[in-house]
Amino acid sequence: MILGRRAVLELIESGDIRIDPFDSSALGPASYDVALGCKFRIFDRFEEFIDIRDDSFDPAVYGEVVDTGGGPIEVLPGQLVLGITRERITLSNRVMGWISGRSRFARVGLLVHVSSNLIQPGVSNHQILEIVNLSPRPIRLWPGARIAQVVFEEVRGAEEGGADRRYFYQDSP
Numbered sequence: 326m327i328l329g330r331r332a333v334l335e336l337i338e339s340g341d342i343r344i345d346p347f348d349s350s351a352l353g354p355a356s357y358d359v360a361l362g363c364k365f366r367i368f369d370r371f372e373e374f375i376d377i378r379d380d381s382f383d384p385a386v387y388g389e390v391v392d393t394g395g396g397p398i399e400v401l402p403g404q405l406v407l408g409i410t411r412e413r414i415t416l417s418n419r420v421m422g423w424i425s426g427r428s429r430f431a432r433v434g435l436l437v438h439v440s441s442n443l444i445q446p447g448v449s450n451h452q453i454l455e456i457v458n459l460s461p462r463p464i465r466l467w468p469g470a471r472i473a474q475v476v477f478e479e480v481r482g483a484e485e486g487g488a489d490r491r492y493f494y495q496d497s498p
Contacts, residue, residue: 328477330354336420342477343415351471358471359410362451363393366407397465400458408454411468414475415449422475424452430472434460437473446480
């Protein structure tokens, strides 16, 4: 069941959900708006293909992390950039989340996640955003913009240690 504002506030009070920094004005009736951070991974162009059967694929090999220091970044048409949320979201094993783009940005062709919208129970991350510009025009992104939203759900019957934990404590895209 999706958790409403009151339930989210109760879970924040109990420590089952931690959002740092927390801004009460970003908490809506059924979601929390997260802001864009300052770090981005810009992918270099390579002729070499990526083989998805290779589990050791590391995005760090294909591009450097840029810290804009609060300044904007331009995403070109068709470009993929990894970004990160300003907020660190920490969830107990009782709570999970879904991250989704906001319609105001989707209407100009900006995707903020390609496929990994699940936030696992037990995570403590700045969420990674897979940002793609589907517009025919460049899009300028500003750190601090509320670019995505997180919907929280209660988890029942979960067992410890079932998820792949290699991305559970990310601080950089």
